[in-house]
Amino acid sequence: MSKILIVAETLAGELHPTTSKAVACAKDIGGDIHVVVFGTGDKAAAEAAAQIDGVGEVLAVTNDANATPSAAVLAPQVVALAGGYTHLLAANTTTGKDLMPRVAALLGVPQVTDIMAVHGPREFDRPIYAGNAITRVSAPGDFVLVGTVRTASFSAAAGGNSAAVTDTAVSAELPTHTRVVGQKTGGGDRPDLQTASKVVSGGRALGSTEKFDIIFALADAIGAGCGASRAAVDAGYVPNDMQVGQTGKIIAPDLYIACGISGAIQHLAGIKDAGTIVAINSDENAPIFEIADLGLVADLFDAVPELTKALS
Amino acid sequence: MKVLVPIKRAVDYNVRVRVKNDGTGVELNGVKMSVNPFDEIANEEALRLKEKGVVSEVIVCTIGVAKAEDQLRSELARGADRAIHVVTDEEVQPLQAARILAKLAQDEGVDLILAGKQAIDDDANQTGQMTATLLGWAQATFASKVDIADGKATVDREIDAGTETIEVDLPAVITADLRLNEPRFIKLPDIMKAKRKPLDKKDIGEFDIDVPKLEVTATRAPGGREPGRKVKDVAELVAALKDKGLV
Numbered sequence: 040m041s042k043i044l045i046v047a048e049t050l051a052g053e054l055h056p057t058t059s060k061a062v063a064c065a066k067d068i069g070g071d072i073h074v075v076v077f078g079t080g081d082k083a084a085a086e087a088a089a090q091i092d093g094v095g096e097v098l099a100v101t102n103d104a105n106a107t108p109s110a111a112v113l114a115p116q117v118v119a120l121a122g123g124y125t126h127l128l129a130a131n132t133t134t135g136k137d138l139m140p141r142v143a144a145l146l147g148v149p150q151v152t153d154i155m156a157v158h159g160p161r162e163f164d165r166p167i168y169a170g171n172a173i174t175r176v177s178a179p180g181d182f183v184l185v186g187t188v189r190t191a192s193f194s195a196a197a198g199g200n201s202a203a204v205t206d207t208a209v210s211a212e213l214p215t216h217t218r219v220v221g222q223k224t225g226g227g228d229r230p231d232l233q234t235a236s237k238v239v240s241g242g243r244a245l246g247s248t249e250k251f252d253i254i255f256a257l258a259d260a261i262g263a264g265c266g267a268s269r270a271a272v273d274a275g276y277v278p279n280d281m282q283v284g285q286t287g288k289i290i291a292p293d294l295y296i297a298c299g300i301s302g303a304i305q306h307l308a309g310i311k312d313a314g315t316i317v318a319i320n321s322d323e324n325a326p327i328f329e330i331a332d333l334g335l336v337a338d339l340f341d342a343v344p345e346l347t348k349a350l351s
Numbered sequence: 352m353k354v355l356v357p358i359k360r361a362v363d364y365n366v367r368v369r370v371k372n373d374g375t376g377v378e379l380n381g382v383k384m385s386v387n388p389f390d391e392i393a394n395e396e397a398l399r400l401k402e403k404g405v406v407s408e409v410i411v412c413t414i415g416v417a418k419a420e421d422q423l424r425s426e427l428a429r430g431a432d433r434a435i436h437v438v439t440d441e442e443v444q445p446l447q448a449a450r451i452l453a454k455l456a457q458d459e460g461v462d463l464i465l466a467g468k469q470a471i472d473d474d475a476n477q478t479g480q481m482t483a484t485l486l487g488w489a490q491a492t493f494a495s496k497v498d499i500a501d502g503k504a505t506v507d508r509e510i511d512a513g514t515e516t517i518e519v520d521l522p523a524v525i526t527a528d529l530r531l532n533e534p535r536f537i538k539l540p541d542i543m544k545a546k547r548k549p550l551d552k553k554d555i556g557e558f559d560i561d562v563p564k565l566e567v568t569a570t571r572a573p574g575g576r577e578p579g580r581k582v583k584d585v586a587e588l589v590a591a592l593k594d595k596g597l598v
Contacts, residue, residue, distance in 0.1 A: 050512060109517065110480065110490065110492075111483075111489055111490065114484065132511050133492075133493060133508075133509070133510040133511045134510070134511070136476050136480075136492070137480065137490075137492045137493075140445070140476070140477035140478075140479075140480035140481045140484070141480050141481070141483070141484045141490070143446065143477070143481065144446065144449060144480070144481035144482075144484035144485055145484055147446070147562060147563075148446070148562075148563050149444055149445065149446050149562070149563055149564060149565050150445070150446075150475075150477055151565065152474065152475050152476055152477060153474065162568070166474065166573070167377075167472065167473050167474055167570075168362070168368045168377060168471070168472060168474070169471065169474065170573055171367070171368050171572075171573065172368060172370045172377050172570055172571070172572060172573070173570070173571050173572070173573050174567045174569070174570045175567065175568045175569040175570075175571075176565045176566065176567050176568070177565070177566050177568055178563075178565055178566075179566055180563055182563045214487075214489070216488070216489040216519055216520040216523070217489045217490075217517060217518075217519050217520075218517060218518045218519075219515065219516075219517050220505070220516040220517060220518050221515070221516050222510070222512065222513060222514070222515045222516070223513045223514045223515075223516075224512040224513035224514075225512070225513050232511075233511065237597070261598055278513065279495075279509060279530065280509075280510070280511065280512060280513045280514075286529050288511065293597060294592070294597045294598075304367070311573070311576060314597075315592075315595060315597055316576075316579075317588065317592070328578065328581070329578050330576040330578065331578070331579055332579035332580075333579055333580065333581075333582055333588060333591050333592070334579065334580070334581045334582065335581070335582050335583075335584070335585070335588050336581065337584070337585075342585055345585040346585050346588065346589065349585060349586070349589045350589065350592075350598050
C-alpha cells in the first residue's frame, strides 16, 4: 500500500489552501497520507493541515532555519523524512516547483511535474506544451515517486478531520548559501487567485491602473479573487502575480468572469478547467467567446459597473 | 567568471502543436523548431553580465540531435563565445540532463549557470533545480532581476504571492522567467560571424546518465470546451448566473 508524504506550503505561518489540493490527489492514489509542515514552533499551520480530510498524521518540524524557508533549506529536511514513504508530493506552485526537483535530485529519482489525474499509484496524466497535449506517464520500478500536483485539476479535500500532530525531529545538514531578503506580496483581503471559487479578470481594454478599479469592485461584490491577462500585466496596470494564463497562474474557479480580455491562446490555457466562463467584450469576434459559456458583447465600462450594482 | 547557458531545441512557441492520431506523441514532422524562449532570455542575461564586465566568457550548450547545432549557432550569433553540443538522438529526461550539465559545469570551471526556467515542450521545470542540487550549489529560480557582486547574486524571483528577493552565494544556478529581459535581435553579420565560433561536439556516451526514468505510455489532445451562448444584456447575464447558482 502507498504511504504518501505531502509537503505543506505555508505563507506567513498560515497553511496555504493549495495543500488540500495535493491531499485530494493523494486520496486518488490511495494509502496512508501524512503531511509535513516546516515551521519555527507555531502550530497553527500544522493544526490546519490536521483538519484536512484524508490526512492520517501531521508531522510538525521546528527549526529556526524555516522562518523564511528556501528550497535549498527545505529539501534536505524532506529527504531526511523520506524513508518508508512511497510518494513525496507537493502542490505545483512556485514553491513546489522550486523545491521538489531538489528533493528528487537528492534522491536520484525523476519527478512527475503537474499531475492532473491519477490512473494508479505510479501512473498519471500530466500536461505538456502548455496543456495543448496531455501525456500519460508511468514510473516503472519501485523508487520513491516524487511529484507536484496541478492545483487546477483537483478539488480541495474537505475539512473536519482531526489528525494527530506529531512533533518530529529532523537531523539534516542545512546549507547556508541561500538567504531570503524579503517578499513583496500583493496581499489584500481578496481570495487567493489559485484557489478562489470565483475569479474576475481584466484585460488591456481597461486602459489604466485607475480604471482597473471597476474589476476590483466587481470582484469584491461577489467575493472573488482578481486576475489579469498578460497584456494588462505587461502594460503595467497590475502586478504580475495577478497574471492568469500559460505563463502566469493556471486556475479552475467555479466562475470566471473575463472583462475586456480578447482570449489569446496563452490566456485560455490558464482557464480551460474553469466551471463557467463569462466573457464581457466589445468585440463580438474576440476568441474568448469561442470558449465562454456566457458571452456579453458590450462596453465593459458600462456593463461591469452595472453587473457590480446588480450583484451587490 | 565563466557562465554556462544550457539551451534546448524545442517546437517554436508560435506553432500550435497537434497530437498524432496514433497517440504516440505530438507531430514534429515539418514543424518549425527554435530555441526554447526562456533559454534565449537566459543567454541574453549572460551577455548583459558580460557587457557589464561581471562575466568573462559565455558558453552555450545543448543536449540533443545533430540539428540542434542550428540553435547553438543562433545563440552564438546572439553573442555567446563558444558552444558545446552533447549529441544524442535519444530523449533525455531532466535528471539525466542535470547530470550532464553538472559534469560540464565542473569540467569548464563555471561559477554560474543561467538557464531557462522550463522548456516549453515538456514543461517539466526541473533541470535547473536538479543541476544545482547535484553540484551542491544554491539556486534562484524564476528570476526577474539579477545583480551580481562580491561573489553573491541578488535575485528577484517571481513567486505566486508576488516577488521574493533572495541572496545566494556563488556558484549558483539561476533560472530565467519571462520578465528578466527582452532578448536582442540577431543581426545578419552576427550569424556569419557565429559560423566561425568554436563548437565542441561530445558524445553522450561520455556521461553517466544511468538513472531511473519515467515512461510516456500515451499522448492525447486535451478536451475542448464547447462555445456557450450570448446574452443580450447585463440583466440576462445576472439571471443566467443566478440560475446556475453561481451568484
